Every structure is written in structure tokens, then in C-alpha cells.
Amino acid sequence: MAKKILHSQLEGKSANESFGLLYNTYIDDLYAFGVSMGANHTFVKDAIHDVFLAMLTKKRDLSQIRDIESYLFRSLNNRIIDSWRTQPNEVNVEALVTVSVEPTQAEHIDEAYIATQMASHLNQVMQKLTYNQRSAVYLRIMCDMKYSKIAAILNCTEHAARKFVSKGLANLRKYQSELGKWIKN
Amino acid sequence: MIKYLANIDFVLWSLRGRPSSSKWSKYADKHPEDEQFIRALSVMSRLSFNKPEMKEDEKRGLYNSIIAQNGIGSKTTRKRVISIVSRVAAVVVCALFVGSAVWFGLRSYDHNKTEVADVRPLPLSSVEMPEQVTIISDNTAIAISTTLMARVECSSTGEIVVNGEQMAVNSSESFDLLVPKTFRATVTLADNTKIWLNENTKIRISSQSGTSARSVEIDGEGFFKVTHNPDDPFVVSGQEIAAVVKGTTFDICSSSNPNLRQYVVLIDGCVDVDMPTIGERVTLAPKQVLNYNNNSYMTTTADVSSYIGWREESIVINNNSIVEVIASLSDYYGIEASCANRVSKICCSGRLVLFDDINKTLEVLTSITPIRYEWRGKTLYVESN
Incomplete structure (x- = not known):
């Protein structure tokens, strides 16, 4: 389940500390979302890189972003959709469900x-x-x-x-x- | 059982960890005797949502990359900038080439002068890496070691001794020491400064007498234990970074290979890191690491043992699978290796000493983990017991 970071949690923290907190909170969910939507692992990592970099460079004041979680997911989603416009064949949806088959009895x-x-x-x-x-x-x-x-x-x-x-x-x-x-x- | 498994709401409730607010939780409380329901839950307990995850080191690497590139722009923007800059650079280089050709042509025509050959040595990054540890002095290359570790000592009288044998080169001239893949070397300078060189490393050691006696140039990775001398700083020049020290222990990795990271790790003492490309100088404190990448840098406090494990002829294993350990050994000893599938589930932690003989190292590994190994020709094959 995605966690929510509120602006109040970032108050009093330096830019680097805020960024570190956001990165650690959302990196797993963003990566899982990207891969589960069918983008390949390398592309997802590059896209996450660009999403965070854009947030750092363009939105230095994080209070400009109303909902940080939506902002990150939406940026990643837009990049995935853009990539399929140029390379529509590279879709490989990751399994939603995994199963453990070792019989116990x-x-x-x-x-x-x-x-x-x-x-x-x-x-x-x-x-x-x-x-x-x-x-x-x-x-x-x-x-x-x-x-x-x-x-x-x-x-x-x-x-x-x-x-x-x-x-x-x-x-x-x-x-x-x-x-x-x-x-x- | 079937009526439950055929119900998507039941399936999703179960996959989501059976939240207590759902009607299914209330049903389970009210009907503990429903065997079909219990069997359906038993089937569902084998299923779970798949959550692909990045490895911890991948996450750390991505974080470092973002921090290092902050201010440079996104990858797509950067590609565009690089494209424009390279086009402009190509035009400038062509103009300079044509201009200099015309200039030198006119000069030789007017004054009938002959050009003297440039006798300066090749840049270190352009010196070709040999197959054995080699010393190049005065344009003469001498292969000095076939063992995995070469020990080079420069005496105050200018003699160079390798693994106990005196060489026909003199340290009163500057010389290059080239350490290819799978080899390691140590160098003791005339002032008793000791240098450990990792594989794939080239070092140019300046003349051991005169004003530049305490300076070296490195292309690769080296660990330095510099003898204290407050009046005469020791300078280690890398490809884009340089370390200036007066007496300290540190590790520097600065390679012309763009795939390798550039960093300085300080163990103790104090080191100034110069970054001439961006005109900055940073002073590091012990256990600090400076990572340099694409004209930007970041300093962090880190576990230095993971950076200097190579020097101690050992590898640090931190809950890694045997497959990863064997891959490291394969790189270190330059051998081919393959592992059976079941081996990937075995993990271990600790520090593995790397002996000159790989069989000795493998014996240690097999005594602490449930694996065995055999040689199939030149390939190492590892499987579980």
C-alpha cells in the first residue's frame, strides 16, 4: 500500500533530507507500479530517475506540489505512456499474483x-x-x-x-x- | 470451496491480507465450522500479490545518480545538449586543424625549419594495458611479474626491486607501472609511502628525486598510505580528480573508463580533493566518500570496508548468494564458472580471504557453506551438497 508523505513532515528538513525521505518512501511503489504496467525494468529505472530529477530541478519548493504521491505516480505514468507511443511493442506485463506450490502435506x-x-x-x-x-x-x-x-x-x-x-x-x-x-x- | 474461489471479491479480500472491515471477515467469525471456506482460505494462502522490487544497491545507485546529476538536467535534455556541444566542438577542431596545418606549412616554407619529435610520454590513459604486470621506463617495457601480486620497492638510492629481484630500471627517472586484470601490485616509494594497486590500474610514478618526488598519476584504483611530511604535500592526480595530502590513508578510484565510478575514500587523516574541471576543492574527514560524476560531486559518510575490501585480498560478503560470490571469484581469478540452479538459494555473510591459489579459497568457502565444486576442464562448476 502506498504511503502518504504530508508537507508537514517535510517542514524544517533540508532539501536533501526531504528528497531522501520522499525517495525512500516512494521508490518501491513507483518501481512496482512501472514494472507491473508492462514497462521493462531498465526503462522504469530511467523513468524514475527522470521523475525525481525533474522534481528536484523544477520544483525546488515542494509546497508547489499539492499531492506529492499523485505527482510522482502521474509523472511516471506519463513517461510510460510516452514510451509506448514510440516503442509500442515493448509491453511485458509483470505477473500480478505469485503462487507458492510446495505441498506441505x-x-x-x-x-x-x-x-x-x-x-x-x-x-x-x-x-x-x-x-x-x-x-x-x-x-x-x-x-x-x-x-x-x-x-x-x-x-x-x-x-x-x-x-x-x-x-x-x-x-x-x-x-x-x-x-x-x-x-x- | 469452489463457490468461494469463483468469487472475485473473496479472492481480492484474501489477496489484500484479509482486512477485518470486510464482510468476509465477519463471515469467517460467524461460521468457523464452514470447512469449504477454510479450504478456500488454505488455497488462497498460497497466492500473494507480486511486488517487483529493486535491489538495495540499485536503489542506492539510482539515488546517487539523481543527486549527482541534479542541475545538469534530465537524460533526454542532456543528450540534446551533448549533441549540440559535440557538433560545435567538431567545427572548432576542424578549424584548429586547418589553421595549424596552414601555420606550420608557412613556417617551414619560410624558415626551412625541421620539427623536433615530441618526446613527451603518452598520456597514461592511452598507454596500452599488457597481459602481465609491466614497468615502462624510458620507453622500455619490462614484464615483471607472473604471480597475482607484484611487490615493487623503490629505494632511496634509485634502485627498483620487484618481488625481491633488482630490476634494470632506475627510480631516478619517472616510470609507469601497469597492472592488468586479475593482478594486484604494491609499491613502496623512497619516502616509505605505500601504494596498493587494484586490477586494471595504471600508475605513473614521478622521479623519486627532485621537486616532484611526491606526486603520482593514476588511471584506475589505488589505496595510499602516505608518509607524513607537512612541508611536502603528496599529490595523486586522477583523470578528473586529484588528491592532495600530507600524511594519511585513503583510496582513490579515477579511471579513464567511463563505466567506472570516480571516488575518493578517506580512512584516516585529512585529504583535499581537487576537481579542476569544475574548479572546486573539498576537504574530506575520515570515513567520508566523495563521488564524482559528470562534473558534479557528492560527499557522504559510508562504510569504508566495502570500498577497500579489494586491497586486503579479501571480499566482503553481505548476505549475498553463492552465485554472486562465485561471480566475484570468477572476476578476480579470471576463470570461467557456472553454478547449479539450487545454489542461488544459499546465502552467506563475512569476509572471504582470497589466496593466490583459487583452490585454497574454494576450500574455505566449501567448509563454511553447503556447496561443493569441481573443475570441468578450465571451468569451475559449483553445486549444493
């Missing part, structure tokens, strides 16, 4: 098999979502963000953000009922 082998199939299908369905649906579902479920914040990051209205999440979940729901039939068989 003999009767749990079935469970491990079902869990593996569920993870595989969930990841496939996530890949089939549109970019906006995937990022909205990710920010809502993984980062527990409010719709207003998701709207700010995806540069859309709050209504549109709700629609992206509900359509994404509808797709997941549809798949899940199919998986239910498969398990019965």
Missing part, C-alpha cells in the same frame, strides 16, 4: 494445483485488460488509493476512474466464474 497437492491455475488465469486476465483498466485496478487494489487520486494519476475524471476500476473488476469477475466451472469439472 500430501492432501494439499490438489490445493497447490488449483492455486497455480488460479494465479495463471488471474495473470492472463490482467494482461487482457486495457492499460487504463489495468492501472486503475492496480492502484485501487494494490495501492488502496481513492478514486480522486487515481483520477489525478490517470489524468481523467473521478467518474472515469470508477468506470475503469469497475470494468476491470467485471472482467476479472467473468473470468472467475469460468474458473469456478473448471474447478467443478
Whole structure:
């Protein structure tokens, strides 16, 4: 879940200390978001580099940024979208769900098999979502963000953000009922 | 079980760590006897959200890079600036070349003068790295060591002794010492200053007599233990940084190879670091590190042992996997190595002493970790016990 840094937490700190705090707070979430959206690891690292550098050079006064978390995610998201305009083929969505399959007891082998199939299908369905649906579902479920914040990051209205999440979940729901039939068989 | 697993809300509730505010938590409290629900939870306990993470050193490197480049601009802006600057530079170089050709042509035509060959030595970065540790003096190259460690001593009378043997070169002239990959060297100067040289390092040691007796030029990494002399500072010139000291212990890495970082690490005493390109001088305190990159620098306090581990003929392992340790040994000894998949799960910490004989080092490693090794031709193969 993404953490929130308030301006009050940065008061009284030097520019370097503030930057260090912001960097340490958000680096993991930004990296996970970038990679989970399908950008390659090297590109995400370069993009995060540029996002923080731009914040340092252009926004020396952090109070100019109303919501730092939205600002960082939105900057990274814009860079990822820009990169796909020039290199549309480089999309490799990272698995949303991982599974541990080592059986602890003999009767749990079935469970491990079902869990593996569920993870595989969930990841496939996530890949089939549109970019906006995937990022909205990710920010809502993984980062527990409010719709207003998701709207700010995806540069859309709050209504549109709700629609992206509900359509994404509808797709997941549809798949899940199919998986239910498969398990019965 | 199926009705629960087929319900996406149940699946997401479970993946999100089962928050207590959800209706599913209340259901679990009310129906502890529901075996299907418990089995569904058991299946879900095997699933978790994937969160890709950067390694700690990658995060640190990225942070340092951002700080170092603050003020220079983003990568895209920089590329544009570099492109414009290189075009302007190309035009200036062409103009200078044509201008100087015309100038020298006219001079030789008018005065019938012959040009004297430039006898100055090549810049250190242009000297080609040999395959063995080599001394170049007076344009003569002498391979001096086939062992992994070369010990060079300069006496006050001008003699140079390598691994106990006296050489046919004299330290009253300046000389270059070239240490290629997988080798190391130590140099003791006439004033008893001691220098440890890492692999892939070139050093130009000025004449051990006269006014420049306490100055060296380095392209690579060296650890210096400088004899105290407050009246005569010792100067170590790197590619873009220089260290001026009067008696101290420090490590400097300054290479013409753009892939290597440039830094100065102070162990004790005091060192002034000159950065002539940006016209700045910084005084370091013990345990401080100055990183220099793209015309900017940053000083931090750091664990110096990770910087100077190479000098002590050992490597510092900090919860690294055996695969990473074997990769370091492969680099150090210049051998090919491969590891079985299961080895990557084994981690260890500590300081591993690097003997001249790799088998001795591997015996130490196998005695403290559950691995074994064998040689398949010239390739080292490592697997778990």
C-alpha cells in the first residue's frame, strides 16, 4: 500500500533530507507500479530517475506540489505512456499474483494445483485488460488509493476512474466464474 | 470451496491480507465450522500479490545518480545538449586543424625549419594495458611479474626491486607501472609511502628525486598510505580528480573508463580533493566518500570496508548468494564458472580471504557453506551438497 508523505513532515528538513525521505518512501511503489504496467525494468529505472530529477530541478519548493504521491505516480505514468507511443511493442506485463506450490502435506497437492491455475488465469486476465483498466485496478487494489487520486494519476475524471476500476473488476469477475466451472469439472 | 474461489471479491479480500472491515471477515467469525471456506482460505494462502522490487544497491545507485546529476538536467535534455556541444566542438577542431596545418606549412616554407619529435610520454590513459604486470621506463617495457601480486620497492638510492629481484630500471627517472586484470601490485616509494594497486590500474610514478618526488598519476584504483611530511604535500592526480595530502590513508578510484565510478575514500587523516574541471576543492574527514560524476560531486559518510575490501585480498560478503560470490571469484581469478540452479538459494555473510591459489579459497568457502565444486576442464562448476 502506498504511503502518504504530508508537507508537514517535510517542514524544517533540508532539501536533501526531504528528497531522501520522499525517495525512500516512494521508490518501491513507483518501481512496482512501472514494472507491473508492462514497462521493462531498465526503462522504469530511467523513468524514475527522470521523475525525481525533474522534481528536484523544477520544483525546488515542494509546497508547489499539492499531492506529492499523485505527482510522482502521474509523472511516471506519463513517461510510460510516452514510451509506448514510440516503442509500442515493448509491453511485458509483470505477473500480478505469485503462487507458492510446495505441498506441505500430501492432501494439499490438489490445493497447490488449483492455486497455480488460479494465479495463471488471474495473470492472463490482467494482461487482457486495457492499460487504463489495468492501472486503475492496480492502484485501487494494490495501492488502496481513492478514486480522486487515481483520477489525478490517470489524468481523467473521478467518474472515469470508477468506470475503469469497475470494468476491470467485471472482467476479472467473468473470468472467475469460468474458473469456478473448471474447478467443478 | 469452489463457490468461494469463483468469487472475485473473496479472492481480492484474501489477496489484500484479509482486512477485518470486510464482510468476509465477519463471515469467517460467524461460521468457523464452514470447512469449504477454510479450504478456500488454505488455497488462497498460497497466492500473494507480486511486488517487483529493486535491489538495495540499485536503489542506492539510482539515488546517487539523481543527486549527482541534479542541475545538469534530465537524460533526454542532456543528450540534446551533448549533441549540440559535440557538433560545435567538431567545427572548432576542424578549424584548429586547418589553421595549424596552414601555420606550420608557412613556417617551414619560410624558415626551412625541421620539427623536433615530441618526446613527451603518452598520456597514461592511452598507454596500452599488457597481459602481465609491466614497468615502462624510458620507453622500455619490462614484464615483471607472473604471480597475482607484484611487490615493487623503490629505494632511496634509485634502485627498483620487484618481488625481491633488482630490476634494470632506475627510480631516478619517472616510470609507469601497469597492472592488468586479475593482478594486484604494491609499491613502496623512497619516502616509505605505500601504494596498493587494484586490477586494471595504471600508475605513473614521478622521479623519486627532485621537486616532484611526491606526486603520482593514476588511471584506475589505488589505496595510499602516505608518509607524513607537512612541508611536502603528496599529490595523486586522477583523470578528473586529484588528491592532495600530507600524511594519511585513503583510496582513490579515477579511471579513464567511463563505466567506472570516480571516488575518493578517506580512512584516516585529512585529504583535499581537487576537481579542476569544475574548479572546486573539498576537504574530506575520515570515513567520508566523495563521488564524482559528470562534473558534479557528492560527499557522504559510508562504510569504508566495502570500498577497500579489494586491497586486503579479501571480499566482503553481505548476505549475498553463492552465485554472486562465485561471480566475484570468477572476476578476480579470471576463470570461467557456472553454478547449479539450487545454489542461488544459499546465502552467506563475512569476509572471504582470497589466496593466490583459487583452490585454497574454494576450500574455505566449501567448509563454511553447503556447496561443493569441481573443475570441468578450465571451468569451475559449483553445486549444493
